Amino acid sequence: MISLTFYVLMGGADYGGGVWDLLAWGPRKKAQRELIAKAIGPIWEANHVWLILVIVILFTAFPPAFAAISTALHIPLVLLLIGIVLRGSAFIFRSYDKKTDAVQSGWGLIFSIASLMTPVLLGITVGALSSGAIQFKDDLLLSGFVNSWFALFPFAVGFFALTLFAFLAAVYLTVETKDIELQNDFRWRAFLAGAFAGLMALIVYLLSENGAPVIRHDLSASWWTWPLQIATATVALYAMIALWQRRFRLARFCAALQVTLILWGWGNAQFPYLVVADFTIYNSAAPPVALRLIFIALTLGALLLFPSFYYLYRVFKSHKS
Amino acid sequence: MDDLLTARSQMAMSLAFHILFAAAGIAMPLMMVIAEWRWLRTRDESYLTLTKKWSKGTAILFAVGAVSGTVLSFELGLLWPGFMKWSGAIIGLPFSLEGFAFFTEAIFLGIYLYGWERVSVRMHLFSGVIVALSGAASAVFVVIANAWMNTPTGFQLVNGQPVNIDPIAAMMNPAAFGQTVHMLLAAYAAVGFAVAGIHAFLLLRNNHSGFHRHALEIALLVGGSAAFLQPFSGDLIGQVVAQYQPTKLAALEGQFKTEKGAPLRIGGLPNEATQSTPYALEIPYGLSLLAFHDPQATVKGLEEFPRAQWPPVAIVHIAFQIMVGAGTVMMLVAIWAAWVKWRTGTLINSRRFLWAVLLSAPLGFIGIEAGWTVTEVGRQPWIIYGVVKTAAAVTPMPELQIPFLVFTLLYIFLAIIVVWLIARQVKETDKGTAEKVV
Ligand code: HDD
Ligand code: HEM
Numbered sequence: 001m002i003s004l005t006f007y008v009l010m011g012g013a014d015y016g017g018g019v020w021d022l023l024a025w026g027p028r029k030k031a032q033r034e035l036i037a038k039a040i041g042p043i044w045e046a047n048h049v050w051l052i053l054v055i056v057i058l059f060t061a062f063p064p065a066f067a068a069i070s071t072a073l074h075i076p077l078v079l080l081l082i083g084i085v086l087r088g089s090a091f092i093f094r095s096y097d098k099k100t101d102a103v104q105s106g107w108g109l110i111f112s113i114a115s116l117m118t119p120v121l122l123g124i125t126v127g128a129l130s131s132g133a134i135q136f137k138d139d140l141l142l143s144g145f146v147n148s149w150f151a152l153f154p155f156a157v158g159f160f161a162l163t164l165f166a167f168l169a170a171v172y173l174t175v176e177t178k179d180i181e182l183q184n185d186f187r188w189r190a191f192l193a194g195a196f197a198g199l200m201a202l203i204v205y206l207l208s209e210n211g212a213p214v215i216r217h218d219l220s221a222s223w224w225t226w227p228l229q230i231a232t233a234t235v236a237l238y239a240m241i242a243l244w245q246r247r248f249r250l251a252r253f254c255a256a257l258q259v260t261l262i263l264w265g266w267g268n269a270q271f272p273y274l275v276v277a278d279f280t281i282y283n284s285a286a287p288p289v290a291l292r293l294i295f296i297a298l299t300l301g302a303l304l305l306f307p308s309f310y311y312l313y314r315v316f317k318s319h320k321s
Numbered sequence: 322m323d324d325l326l327t328a329r330s331q332m333a334m335s336l337a338f339h340i341l342f343a344a345a346g347i348a349m350p351l352m353m354v355i356a357e358w359r360w361l362r363t364r365d366e367s368y369l370t371l372t373k374k375w376s377k378g379t380a381i382l383f384a385v386g387a388v389s390g391t392v393l394s395f396e397l398g399l400l401w402p403g404f405m406k407w408s409g410a411i412i413g414l415p416f417s418l419e420g421f422a423f424f425t426e427a428i429f430l431g432i433y434l435y436g437w438e439r440v441s442v443r444m445h446l447f448s449g450v451i452v453a454l455s456g457a458a459s460a461v462f463v464v465i466a467n468a469w470m471n472t473p474t475g476f477q478l479v480n481g482q483p484v485n486i487d488p489i490a491a492m493m494n495p496a497a498f499g500q501t502v503h504m505l506l507a508a509y510a511a512v513g514f515a516v517a518g519i520h521a522f523l524l525l526r527n528n529h530s531g532f533h534r535h536a537l538e539i540a541l542l543v544g545g546s547a548a549f550l551q552p553f554s555g556d557l558i559g560q561v562v563a564q565y566q567p568t569k570l571a572a573l574e575g576q577f578k579t580e581k582g583a584p585l586r587i588g589g590l591p592n593e594a595t596q597s598t599p600y601a602l603e604i605p606y607g608l609s610l611l612a613f614h615d616p617q618a619t620v621k622g623l624e625e626f627p628r629a630q631w632p633p634v635a636i637v638h639i640a641f642q643i644m645v646g647a648g649t650v651m652m653l654v655a656i657w658a659a660w661v662k663w664r665t666g667t668l669i670n671s672r673r674f675l676w677a678v679l680l681s682a683p684l685g686f687i688g689i690e691a692g693w694t695v696t697e698v699g700r701q702p703w704i705i706y707g708v709v710k711t712a713a714a715v716t717p718m719p720e721l722q723i724p725f726l727v728f729t730l731l732y733i734f735l736a737i738i739v740v741w742l743i744a745r746q747v748k749e750t751d752k753g754t755a756e757k758v759v
């Protein structure tokens with residue numbers, strides 16, 4: 001049960017990591033850029049830590065799974081890291097470098113390319129974990145360092161993640177500005193990204209037949225699949241309607257809920273596997289003392305953090321002066 | 322290069338890079354907060370300017386620290402899956418606590434950097450204090466994890482696997498206290514001296530503004546106090562090493578033969594083939610006295626251990642000499658600073674003193690890099706001292722040279738940009754100290 005709680009917490013953390021990433025989807029024009037920069041500036045560091053927390057929990061609570069993942073997916077993870085490094089540093093360098101256009105757009109370019117790359121790689125990693133293509137025998141990696149992730153299904157998940165993040169970012173940004181023009185820009189981008197995300201979701205679902213048979217089987221076998229699908233679709237529809245009616249706050253809420261549902265849906269389908277099909281939360285869990293302590297640490301940490309986070313967002317997101 | 326060596330080099334390079342920024346992340350917030358507090362007390366605008374200048378620098382350094390730290394937490398798994406599988410459950414706890422320290426640090430740094438107009442003066446200062454505290458806390462937690470690798474506790478070994486683990490006992494391992502204190506002091510000393518050096522440089526170029534004088538005073542207050550205490554804390558961990566890691570101690574000192582009343586060797590070049598350390602200045606009984614506080618104590622030499630358990634002796638010994646040398650000079654400069662201040666009431670009248678501060682600016686960071694080399698290379702061939710060999714923990718992934726090369730280039734690129742940005746900040750300050758900075 002404790003492990004399950006972890007799972008949910010990790011899902012939440014993942015999602016936070018996502019929010020962080022997508023905020024960066026960097027469209028063109030200058031005003032848009034400034035808006036994005038202003039929106040992420042104060043909070044990107046904090047959001048970034050979610051990702052670290054996921055890693056830390058993973059290796060504390062499920063050490064063998066962590067070892068397996070980082071062995072099998074060495075290559076996409078290294079690429080992911082490069083993306084993270086470039087993205088974070090380009091962002092901060094841009095804010096502190098010369099304000100001339102050439103310099104700014106140079107950093108901006110690195111920033112946006114890295115922001116495109118990172119979610120795709122994140123998705124590929126997740127996709128590979130679900131696919132069941134990673135196979136170990138004792139400690140030996142049977143599936144090789146490339147085959148398990150260099151396949152259609154993981155890439156589809158990668159692009160699904162990208163479109164989803166882009167959608168979220170655009171929806172969020174509509175709330176960040178009072179300028180009608182800018183709002184419209186992002187509104188249209190949200191529609192576009194939302195449509196693509198829907199399309200990718202369909203593709204992922206179709207590919208899962210062969211790409212992730214174990215999960216697909218679980219999905220079709222369990223009673224909650226359809227209610228969840230319907231709920232997700234409803235929320236997605238609501239998000240679109242709210243956007244259409246320019247009720248941006250509502251849209252933001254729906255979009256966030258939608259992504260959460262998708263994530264939890266995935267989490268539920270994946271359950272109890274960490275790496276399909278060899279590592280489950282049961283056979284990888286650390287000894288109970290370690291789990292208990294980390295659970296206590298997480299609870300206390302959360303008690304400390306949520307007020308601080310709330311404060312941070314209130315300070316920067318409430319009034320737009 | 323074989324894959325093990327490449328993995329070790331990549332780990333070492335990433336850590337050596339990260340630690341520079343981590344040290345800044347520990348010490349800069351403290352100096353910022355002191356400057357801001359002085360501003361609130363005196364309402365002297367130059368303190369405010371200083372706070373803002375320093376916080377800009379901190380923002381850049383912190384961001385690079387954050388991304389390079391993220392790389393590290395992945396690399397532990399990417400390069401050493403065997404290690405993480407073995408010890409994740411035991412030392413995951415300090416890493417998780419560190420995660421929370423990062424959170425608070427990042428949240429309040431956001432408020433501190435971007436919130437000048439948005440929160441009250443008190444809240445702003447308070448955020449700064451939280452940043453300084455959580456920066457120190459994150460260092461404490463991660464160094465505890467490292468100390469555990471040196472003096473592992475909190476589990477029982479059955480068939481080569483840990484059972485009955487106790488993460489709390491693991492955190493209370495014998496090296497933890499000494500190492501955390503030593504690392505914190507190292508960060509304050511290194512950053513304090515580096516910043517003092519920059520301002521001394523500008524003062525030497527005849528910029529006698531109050532701005533640089535205040536900056537120098539705060540930086541030397543932080544750096545100097547830490548540098549003064551550093552050798553004492555070094556002595557403290559030296560004793561722990563002597564007790565728990567005999568091969569490391571022997572390598573530190575170039576001690577090949579077991580000896581009663583062993584001398585302290587200053588300098589010298591250990592030679593593993595002849596098992597001797599020629600060219601050293603030997604202080605009779607010095608080592609036995611320092612390591613065990615007894616001039617007649619017996620110090621075990623490397624000859625007691627199988628050759629396969631020796632760390633690379635020369636590297637460890639030389640790195641240790643560099644660290645202690647840096648520490649000694651810094652302590653002397655700190656004492657000099659206290660004396661100058663006490664006698665003349667100001668630090669900026671003696672050019673000779675300013676030159677000394679300028680020249681000792683890099684010593685702290687040199688000390689940090691050398692000290693970590695001692696700790697990490699001195700632990701070889703073990704990744705967990707006496708329990709797991711480094712070679713057993715490395716990833717089976719082939720072609721590790723490629724990521725190593727990529728990360729090295731990436732880091733060189735980042736380093737150049739950071740130096741360039743900071744240099745530009747400093748130059749701007751030099752030109753416009755009197756002007757108001759936003
Ligand atoms: C500003 C930097 C600095 C300075 C001036 C010193 N040190 Fe240091 N030392 C470090 C920075 C450092 C470090 C980088 O922070 C290390 C590496 C691991 C650690 O916890 O601290 C370290 C490790 C370290 C170790 C190895 C601990 C281990 O392997 O567990 C010993 C024995 C000493 N130090 C002793 C000294 C002595 C006797 C000094 C007297 C002058 C000294 N250090 C000055
Ligand atoms: C507290 C945090 C640290 C942890 C958890 C840590 C962990 C590790 C690990 C897992 C390895 C690889 C295995 C091994 O060679 O034993 C390693 C090697 C190394 N680390 Fe650290 N390290 C820490 C801090 C540092 C710092 C700050 C430096 C700074 C320079 C450093 C320098 C090195 C070097 C030089 C090696 C290579 C040693 C060799 O293989 O000869 N370490 N460390």
Ligand code: HEM
Pocket residue numbers: 045048049052339340342343344345346347382383384385386387388389390391392393394397423424426427456457459460463464467504
């Ligand atoms: C002695 C060694 C180390 C010290 C003193 C240290 C200290 C710090 C500090 C103070 C920060 C705050 C960010 C900054 O100031 O730039 C930081 C960042 C970070 N460190 Fe280290 N660290 C060390 C080694 C490691 C190791 C071995 C890991 C990997 C497990 C690690 C992981 C991280 C991560 C993930 C961050 C980013 C946190 C953020 O986003 O704010 N550090 N470190």
